Amino acid sequence: MKIDTDAKANRLYSPQLVGLITTIDPSGKPNVATFAWITSVSSNPEMIAVCLAPKRYTYECIAQSGEFVVNLPTVDIIDSVWFCGKHSGRDVDKFKETGLTPLDSIKVKPPRIKECAAHLECRLANTFEVGDHIIVIGEVVAKSCDESAIVDETLNITKVKPLLHAGGSKFVVAKEIMDVK
Numbered sequence: 229m230k231i232d233t234d235a236k237a238n239r240l241y242s243p244q245l246v247g248l249i250t251t252i253d254p255s256g257k258p259n260v261a262t263f264a265w266i267t268s269v270s271s272n273p274e275m276i277a278v279c280l281a282p283k284r285y286t287y288e289c290i291a292q293s294g295e296f297v298v299n300l301p302t303v304d305i306i307d308s309v310w311f312c313g314k315h316s317g318r319d320v321d322k323f324k325e326t327g328l329t330p331l332d333s334i335k336v337k338p339p340r341i342k343e344c345a346a347h348l349e350c351r352l353a354n355t356f357e358v359g360d361h362i363i364v365i366g367e368v369v370a371k372s373c374d375e376s377a378i379v380d381e382t383l384n385i386t387k388v389k390p391l392l393h394a395g396g397s398k399f400v401v402a403k404e405i406m407d408v409k
């Protein structure tokens with residue numbers, strides 16, 4: 229039997245893959261924050277959309293610098309993922325507090341995160357206000373990953389174990405691939 233529900237739409241349509249987004253402020257200081265409302269929106273050119281509440285420091289930094297990196301965290305750094313989603317870069321140095329390691333990016337100024345498995349370096353292409361969030365569209369200008377992260381052009385899930393967000397403090401860990409062929 230189906231029931232009507234007051235559950236949030238984003239909790240019914242879940243879990244959603246988590247990214248750690250890195251940015252820099254005008255002085256060049258890096259910040260990192262956790263986001264789950266991220267999706268690919270174009271394959272040629274490759275573009276990615278991130279839904280940010282306008283008050284996020286991350287949004288301010290992207291609007292100022294025009295660049296960001298989407299890093300793919302694994303279950304190994306779940307505590308850092310949580311910390312970066314609960315504190316603002318306006319108040320704390322999240323690289324210092326978590327011990328995450330900034331790594332120079334290939335084409336943009338915000339750093340990659342060494343402990344993450346894959347990295348999409350983006351240049352700001354467009355923004356759209358939608359309800360209480362802003363959709364930030366980035367063009368992917370460089371891609372990199374751990375050597376073992378890709379097998380048969382697919383993320384090596386058994387090795388990488390990415391995190392998905394189910395809502396609140398609940399996460400899902402992806403561990404297995406099903407190939408329907």
Ligand SMILES: Cc1cc2nc3c(=O)[nH]c(=O)nc-3n(C[C@H](O)[C@H](O)[C@H](O)COP(=O)(O)O)c2cc1C
Pocket residue numbers: 246259260261262263264265266279280281283284285286287309310312313314315316317318393
């Ligand atoms: C698992 C998780 C997912 C999140 N996803 C989003 C999101 O998609 N959009 C958003 O605006 N905030 C999201 N947040 C909240 C931000 O991560 C949080 O407000 C953070 O402190 C922002 O940091 P900043 O101010 O340094 O940018 C999420 C938090 C968590 C823990």
